[in-house]
Amino acid sequence: MNLSRKLGLFLGPILFFIFCNLPIVIVSEKGDMVIAIALWMVIWWITEAVSISVTALLPLILFPLLDILPIADVGANYGSPIVFLFFGGFVMALALEKVNLHKRIALNIIKITGTTPNKVVLGFMIATASLSMWISNTASTVVMLPIAISVIGLLIDDADGFTKNDRNFALSVMLGIAFSANAGGIATVIGTPPNSVMIGLLENEYNIEISFLKWMVIGVPFSIIMIAISYLVLVKWMFPNKQLKFTTSKDVIQTELQKLGPMSGKEKMVLIIFSVTVFLWIFRTLINKLLPDLGLSDTIISMLAAVSLFAIPYNLKKGDFLITWGDTRKLAWGILILFGGGLALAKGMSVSGIVDLVANTIATSEISILFTAILLIFLMLFMTELMSNVALVAVLAPVVAGIAMGLGIPILYLLIPVTMASSCAFMLPMATPPNAIVFASGYIKVHQMAKAGIILNLIAVAILVVMFQYVLPILF
Numbered sequence: 319m320n321l322s323r324k325l326g327l328f329l330g331p332i333l334f335f336i337f338c339n340l341p342i343v344i345v346s347e348k349g350d351m352v353i354a355i356a357l358w359m360v361i362w363w364i365t366e367a368v369s370i371s372v373t374a375l376l377p378l379i380l381f382p383l384l385d386i387l388p389i390a391d392v393g394a395n396y397g398s399p400i401v402f403l404f405f406g407g408f409v410m411a412l413a414l415e416k417v418n419l420h421k422r423i424a425l426n427i428i429k430i431t432g433t434t435p436n437k438v439v440l441g442f443m444i445a446t447a448s449l450s451m452w453i454s455n456t457a458s459t460v461v462m463l464p465i466a467i468s469v470i471g472l473l474i475d476d477a478d479g480f481t482k483n484d485r486n487f488a489l490s491v492m493l494g495i496a497f498s499a500n501a502g503g504i505a506t507v508i509g510t511p512p513n514s515v516m517i518g519l520l521e522n523e524y525n526i527e528i529s530f531l532k533w534m535v536i537g538v539p540f541s542i543i544m545i546a547i548s549y550l551v552l553v554k555w556m557f558p559n560k561q562l563k564f565t566t567s568k569d570v571i572q573t574e575l576q577k578l579g580p581m582s583g584k585e586k587m588v589l590i591i592f593s594v595t596v597f598l599w600i601f602r603t604l605i606n607k608l609l610p611d612l613g614l615s616d617t618i619i620s621m622l623a624a625v626s627l628f629a630i631p632y633n634l635k636k637g638d639f640l641i642t643w644g645d646t647r648k649l650a651w652g653i654l655i656l657f658g659g660g661l662a663l664a665k666g667m668s669v670s671g672i673v674d675l676v677a678n679t680i681a682t683s684e685i686s687i688l689f690t691a692i693l694l695i696f697l698m699l700f701m702t703e704l705m706s707n708v709a710l711v712a713v714l715a716p717v718v719a720g721i722a723m724g725l726g727i728p729i730l731y732l733l734i735p736v737t738m739a740s741s742c743a744f745m746l747p748m749a750t751p752p753n754a755i756v757f758a759s760g761y762i763k764v765h766q767m768a769k770a771g772i773i774l775n776l777i778a779v780a781i782l783v784v785m786f787q788y789v790l791p792i793l794f
Contacts, residue, residue, distance in 0.1 A: 322365045323365050323366060323367045324367075325365065326361050326362060326364065326365025326366070326367035327362075327365075327367035327368070329361050329365075330357070330358040330359075330361040330362045330365075330367065331358060333354070333357050333358065333361065334354045334355065334357060334358040335354075337350065337353060337354035337357060338350070338351060338354045338384075345670065345671055345672055345675050346670060346671050348384075348385075348386050348669070348670035348671070349670040349671050349672050349675070351380075351384045351386055351670070352386060352663075352666040352667055352670045352672060353672065355376060355377065355380050355381070355384075355663070355666070356663060356667075356713060358376060359373050359374075359376055359377075359659075359663065359709075359713070360709075360713055363705055363706055363709040363710075363713075364704070364705045369652060370652070370656060370706050370709055371651075371652030371653070371655045371656050371659075373659070373709075374655050374656045374658065374659020374660065374662075374709075374712075375655065375659060376659070377392055377395075377659055377662035377663055377666060378392050378393065378396070378659075378662065381662065381666055386666050386669070386670060387662075387665065387666060387669060391665070392662050392665070395522070395658050395659075395661035395662040395665055396655065396657075396658030396659075396661075396662070397658070398518050398521075398522060398657070398658065398661055399518075399521070399615070399617040400514050400515075400517055400518030400521065400522075400617070400657060400661070401518075401654050401657050401658055402617050402620065402621055403507065403508065403514065403616055403617040403620045404508060404511070404514050404620075404653070404654060404657060405620070405621070405624065405649075405654060406617070406619075406620025406621045406622075406623055406624040407452070407508030407620055408649050408650060408653075408654075409623070409624035409627055409628075409641070409646070409649070410452070410591075410592060410595065410620075410623050410624065410627065411452060411453035411454065411457065412641060412645055412646065412648060412649060413588045413591070413592075413627045413640055413641050414452065414453060414588060414592065415453065415457060415461075415648075416588075416640075416641055416645060417582065417584045417585045417588050417640075418578055418585070419585045419588055419589060419592075420449050420453055420457070420458070420461055421461050421574075421578065422575070422578050422581070422585070423445070423448065423449065424445035424446070424448070424449055424458075424461055424462060424465070425445075425465070425571055425574050425575050425578075426575070427441060427444055427445040427448060428441035428442060428445050428465070428571050429441075429571050429572070429575070431444060435487050435553075435559050436553050436559070438469060438491070439487070439490045439491055439494050439549065439552065439553055440494075440549055442462060442465075442466060442491055442494055442495055442498075443494040443495070443497070443498040443545055443548070443549055444498070444545070445462065446458050446459065446462050446494075446495045446498040446499050446502060447498040447499070447501060447502030447505070447541060447545050448502065449461065449462075449499075449502070450498070450499045450500075450501075450502030450503045450505075450509055450510075451502055451503065451505045451506045451509045451541075452506070452508070452509070452592075454503075454650065455499040455500060455502070455503045455509075455510065455750065455751065455752050456499075456751040456752065456755070458499050458502070458752075459495055459496065459499045459751065459752040459755045459756065460755060462495045462499075463495065463755060463756065463759060465570070465571075465574060466491045466492065466495060466759075467759065468570045468574070469491070469570050470484075470487070470488045470491065470761065483559045483560060484559075485557075485761075486557035486558060486559045487557075487559040488761045489552070489556075489557045489761060489762060489766060490552040490553050490557045490559065492756040492759055492761050492762050493548075493552055493557075493756065493762065493766075493767060493770055494548065494549065494552055495752065495756055496744075496750070496752040496753045496755070496756040496757075496767075497544075497545070497548040497552075497744050497752075497770075497774065498545050498548065499750075499752035500741055500742065500743065500744065500750055500752055500753075501540075501541050501544040501545050501548065501741070501742070502541055502545070503741055504537050504540055504541050504544075504738055504741050504742075505534060505537040505538045505540075505541040506530070506533065506534060506537060507528075507530050507533045507616065508620070509537070510707075510741050511653055511656070511657065511707075511708040511711075512707050512708050512710075512711040512737050512740045512741055513533065513537070513737065513741075514657060515657060515660045515661070515708055515711045515712055515715060515737075516711060516715055516733055516734070516737040517533070518657060518660075518661050519660075519661065519664050519715050519716065519719070519733075520729070520730070520733070522661055522664070522665065523664060523665070523668055523716070523719070524719070524729060526729065526730065528730075529602060529603055529616065530599035530600065530602065530616045530619075531599065531600045531601075531602070531603065532793075534600070535793065536734065536785075536789075536790075536793065537738075540738060540781065540785070543781060544742070544774070544777075544778060544781070547774065547777055548744075548774055551770060551773055551774060551777075552770060556769065556770045556773075557770075583632060584632050584640060587630065587632060587640060588627070588640060591623055591626050591627060591630070591640075592623075594623075595619060595620070595622075595623040598614065598619045598622075599616060599619055602614050602615070602616065602619065627639075627640045627641050628640075628641060628642070628643070653708070656708055656709065656712070657708075659712065660708070660709070660711070660712025660713075660715075661712075663712055663713065663716070664712070664715065664716040667716040667717070668716065672716070672717075672720070673716050673717070673719060673720035673723075674720070675720075676717055676720030676721055676724060677720040677721070677723035677724040678724065679724065680720070680721050680723075680724025680725055681723075681724040681725070681726070683724075685725075687725050687727060688783075688787065690721065690725060690732075691732060691735070691783060691786045691787075692779070692783050694718060694721070694732065694736050695735055695736055695739045695779050695782045695783060695786070696739075696779050698710065698714065698736050698737075698739040698740050699739040699740070699742050699743070699775055699778060699779055699782075700775065702739070702740045702741075702742075702743045702749065703743050703745050703746045703748075703749040703775075704746075704748075704749070707740040707741060707743065707750070708740075710740055711737055711740050714736070715733060715736075715737065718732055718733050718736050719732075719733055728794060730790060730794045731786060731790045731791065731794070732786065734785075734790060735782040735783070735785050735786045735790070736782075738782055738785075739778065739779070739782055742774070742775060742778040742782075743771075743775075744767075744770070744771035744774040744775055744778075745767065745768050745771030745772055745774075745775055746764070746767065746768065746771065747762075747764060747767060753767065
């Protein structure tokens with residue numbers, strides 16, 4: 319255990335006890351208790367003294383003990399519909415991975431985009447982003463990495479060795495995979511956890527619903543823009559591979575596809591369930607208008623997909639199903655708990671008056687709305703380089719909602735770009751799992767990732783500010 323984790327382990331509860339016993343009241347008795355709990359959680363989240371999912375369980379213990387909320391009310395957050403929406407998404411991702419459908423999709427995308435060096439980079443980025451919309455960005459990066467290493471290996475083994483152009487190509491591929499995994503997840507509700515934390519907060523606290531399709535209307539264009547800019551920054555500016563030629567990359571992709579063989583029956587069944595689920599998510603609003611008594615929600619659709627994958631037999635005689643409960647050993651249960659903890663903390667901030675205090679303080683100040691938005695987006699984006707983005711959104715989203723109310727603007731205008739900013743960590747290896755995974759390949763140095771990442775971070779801030787100022791007022 320490193321020093322920061324040891325310090326964090328003790329500093330969290332110590333600050334909690336100090337804050338609980340201050341001689342003055344800052345917000346209210348309950349409010350000060352919630353701030354104390356939030357401090358403890360933030361310190362454990364930043365230092366990762368214990369698992370971030372274990373930290374998310376603290377409200378379940380401390381809120382009832384300190385008479386902030388009864389345990390039934392706290393526990394309800396851990397079983398929120400948004401938690402089950404993500405559970406269904408996780409199960410669907412498990413099925414895609416189990417039958418290797420995700421790898422087949424990725425390889426075919428790379429095959430279609432072409433085999434010149436820049437087109438190969440673009441192919442890897444599109445394939446990674448496409449996967450990250452539906453499965454975790456970690457899983458999509460893990461799928462793409464060995465394929466990328468195989469292609470890069472062709473350059474190392476060629477006649478002229480590993481030249482500067484070869485190194486630039488390797489850097490572009492590796493960073494392209496990481497950056498597109500991060501940006502691709504923003505496109506859908508289930509693509510990255512911060513999206514779901516924000517949507518859960520809006521539904522739980524403010525009765526505001528953003529449908530799967532509505533989010534895609536915002537998320538997909540932003541993802542496409544960020545991936546396109548990332549591609550141009552990498553291959554045209556930072557790491558150009560001029561005059562680099564190779565023809566055997568097509569063989570590598572073809573070999574990988576041959577290893578998978580023809581599409582199996584299980585793959586076809588999973589693909590059908592996946593396609594139907596996405597169709598229902600996209601056209602849910604229209605279906606509900608045509609069949610008003612049906613009452614479909616994104617969570618119901620997600621759970622229907624999950625149960626179908628468990629319940630529809632591939633071979634009834636042999637008792638062979640698409641996935642079994644044993645497969646859920648790989649499911650990210652900790653993230654589901656983390657959602658619950660974030661929603662519980664938000665509820666505590668709401669009932670104790672913290673959000674109202676923030677709103678009233680901002681309302682009585684003379685802060686420029688645009689300046690506040692820029693500052694919040696900038697802070698969120700650069701803070702997420704150092705700590706878990708979902709933990710950060712869990713803590714800051716209720717505060718940002720309070721700031722929006724204080725400024726007298728719709729909550730969505732401020733909350734959406736700030737939440738999106740949390741998934742735009744391109745600068746440091748420890749910022750996101752995709753960054754860490756490609757860094758571990760050995761082809762990237764920290765200063766190279768930081769050099770490209772800082773530019774993309776600043777571009778992301780600019781795009782999100784434009785979205786806040788011009789796009790969201792049109793959509794909402």
